[in-house]
Amino acid sequence: MTKKVLGTVYLVGAGPGDPDLLTVKATRLISQCGALVYDSLVPLEILELAPKSAELRFVGKRRGHHSVPQVKTNKLLVELAKRYEVVVRLKGGDPFVFGRGGEEAAYMQRNGVDVKVVPGITAGIAAPAYLGIPVTHRFAGSSVTFVTGHEGVDQQRPEVDWRGLATSSSCLVIYMGIHNLEYIVQELILGGMDPATPSIVIQQGTVVGQRYIKTPIFSLLKNVADKKFVSPSIVMIGSVVDYQVDSCFSEPAKVTMPISFD
Numbered sequence: 653m654t655k656k657v658l659g660t661v662y663l664v665g666a667g668p669g670d671p672d673l674l675t676v677k678a679t680r681l682i683s684q685c686g687a688l689v690y691d692s693l694v695p696l697e698i699l700e701l702a703p704k705s706a707e708l709r710f711v712g713k714r715r716g717h718h719s720v721p722q723v724k725t726n727k728l729l730v731e732l733a734k735r736y737e738v739v740v741r742l743k744g745g746d747p748f749v750f751g752r753g754g755e756e757a758a759y760m761q762r763n764g765v766d767v768k769v770v771p772g773i774t775a776g777i778a779a780p781a782y783l784g785i786p787v788t789h790r791f792a793g794s795s796v797t798f799v800t801g802h803e804g805v806d807q808q809r810p811e812v813d814w815r816g817l818a819t820s821s822s823c824l825v826i827y828m829g830i831h832n833l834e835y836i837v838q839e840l841i842l843g844g845m846d847p848a849t850p851s852i853v854i855q856q857g858t859v860v861g862q863r864y865i866k867t868p869i870f871s872l873l874k875n876v877a878d879k880k881f882v883s884p885s886i887v888m889i890g891s892v893v894d895y896q897v898d899s900c901f902s903e904p905a906k907v908t909m910p911i912s913f914d
C-alpha cells in the first residue's frame with residue numbers, strides 16, 4: 653500500500669536574481685516550508701528566508717557537472733511531499749517559462765501529489781526592464797516572442813523556425829541563446845531580418861555583475877565573443893531596444909550565488 657501523501661508541492665518562481673523581485677506569496681511559502689528544492693540561479697539571500705529547520709536540496713547544475721536528472725528531481729519532490737506539508741520547488745524566474753515546471757506539475761499530478769504554481773518574474777522581462785527597455789512598445793511593433801536558443805540539445809523539442817521568426821515577430825527575447833548565436837543570427841538574416849536590427853545582450857540581469865552590450869545584429873556575435881559574455885544572458889532583438897529610457901535604470905542587487913553562474 654502506498655503511503656498517504658501529506659504535503660503540497662509549490663512550484664515557486666524566485667524571479668531573476670534580485671531578492672526584492674520575489675512575490676509576497678513566494679516569500680510566505682519559503683518562510684513556511686519544510687523542504688526547499690532549488691536550482692543554480694537562486695541567490696543565498698532567498699534561500700535564507702527558509703526556516704532553519706527546513707531541508708534544503710540543490711538539484712541544479714554545478715560548474716563542470718550535469719544537473720540532477722529531471723526524473724530524480726521529480727522523485728525527490730514526491731518523497732519530500734510524503735514528509736512535509738509544504739514543499740517549495742524554487743526555480744529561477746518563472747517556473748513555467750523554460751523551467752520544466754509543466755513537467756514537474758504533471759508528474760506530481762500523476763503521483764497523487766497536490767501541486768500549485770506560484771508565478772515569478774521572468775528574466776526575459778526583468779533583465780531588460782532594469783535597463784529601462786520595455787519588451788513591447790506601441791511604436792515598435794505589436795508582438796514579442798520568448799524563445800529558447802538551446803533547442804536541439806533536447807531532441808524532444810521541435811526546432812525553432814528562426815527564419816520564420818525573422819519577419820513574424822517584432823521582438824525576440826532569447827533565453828539560453830548565448831552559445832548558439834552564430835546560427836541564430838545567420839538564420840534570422842537569411843529569413844529576411846535587417847542586419848541593422850538593434851539587439852542587446854544582458855548578462856546577470858538585476859544583480860551585481862550585470863552587464864550588457866547593445867549592437868546591430870550583424871556585429872552581435874563579434875561583440876559577444878570579444879567581450880566574453882557568458883550564461884546566464886538574455887538576448888533581445890528588435891527595434892524596441894532603441895526605446896530604452898535611461899532614467900528607468902534600476903540598481904542591480906548585491907547577492908551571493910551559492911553556485912557559480914556559468
Ligand SMILES: C[S@@+](CC[C@H](N)C(=O)[O-])C[C@H]1O[C@@H](n2cnc3c(N)ncnc32)[C@H](O)[C@@H]1O
Nearest residue numbers: 745746749751774775827828856857884885886
Ligand atoms: C533554464 S532558463 C530558466 C528561465 C527562467 N525560468 C525564467 O523565467 O527566467 C535559464 C536562462 O534564463 C536566462 N536568465 C535567467 N536569469 C537571468 C538573469 N538574471 N540575467 C540574464 N538572463 C537570465 C538565461 O538565458 C538563462 O540561460
